[in-house]
Amino acid sequence: MPLLGRMPAWSDLPVSVRETASSLWTDVVYYAVGLYLELSEKHVFLWAQAIAFKVLVTIVPIVILATGVVGRVLQGKDAFTAVTRFIRELLPGSQSQQLIDFLTQLQDASATIVGIGGIGLFLSAMSLFITLRIAVSNAFEQDWHQERSLLWGYLFDVRMVVQVGGLFLMTVGLSVSLPSFVNEVIIGQFLGSEQWAQWLWGRAIWITGLLLPLLLTTTMFFQLYYLVPQPSPRKRSALAGALLAAVLWETAKQAFTFYATYVGYGTGTEALGSTFGLIVAFVFWVYFSGVVLMIGAVVASLQEHRHVTAGELPGTELPAQLGLSPQAGAEAGAAGPDASETETDGSAAPFSPPRTSASESPATGSSTSSPPSAS
8 A cells, every 4th residue: 555645854844843842842841840840839729719718708797798788678668568578478477577677677677788888898998909919929939029018919909899899790790690691681672573683793793792701801811910029020921821721710710600591400409409519509609719820820930030130930030030131141141051051050159150151142131130030
């Protein structure tokens, strides 16, 4: 049987293809090994548990605030009358009267409950963002990073509560309300019975409902990864980690939404109740959200570390100790074994000039005393 052909050898491929493949392989190895090292050393999963715990604690003041809002709504005569009529029709006389008395007390104390719930929600959100700031700072921890003072840290947390909290409410609100709004209002009332128009418009809105929350989520993570570390990383590094975290988080959010919508139906578990399953799924989703946030921060830190130290893996502090710029470090690494041995000799005294003059050559135009740029 004649041979149809043979696979081209590596040397037969064009130079551009080989360079691209080699660059991709280098990137894969760097991020895979770097992510493994960072996950092993920086207690990422422990910080994810701390974030999940703070999120669950925040639910308590949210429930209190919602209860107070219900009491404020019941202060209207029409609303309270409608609720009492419904309760009297649903429950026996003694039980309905007890519930109505409770709603009356709730109506009178609604202002106090709203105040307590609002203050509690703000304080719990502050506590959550303190944990987020420390966790993200831990993921970005390198020799060139600095810490905020106690006062400036708390002021920064207040700022993040407003910025990131607003984006979080927007992305969750869009994911929950947009599908029903499209189905009931736009498709049902404006498009009529045209099947092709309903299908086309429905697909367009469905894609928009995925991309718009993804954009808001990316912006939310970008603010954390760009503003929390001191000094701030490059926008490219923060955006890389934010985009990865946003894709993972939106995927988990859609999966949880699907589970919450169709849980228990047709599985024979209706007798057990769907509430317990939803609670378990919600807790797991909160924990997974913390893991995603930390993984995105680690990826952004890896890209920034690669920029500052000319591609060295985390834990290799040689270029930073020698004070080389990223370009000079890359050229020194490409100079061959002799240059590597010279740099190794100079690493014993990181604060003294190295004995090689490779980094001071006119071709590089850099000085050994120039600090690495993190911007």
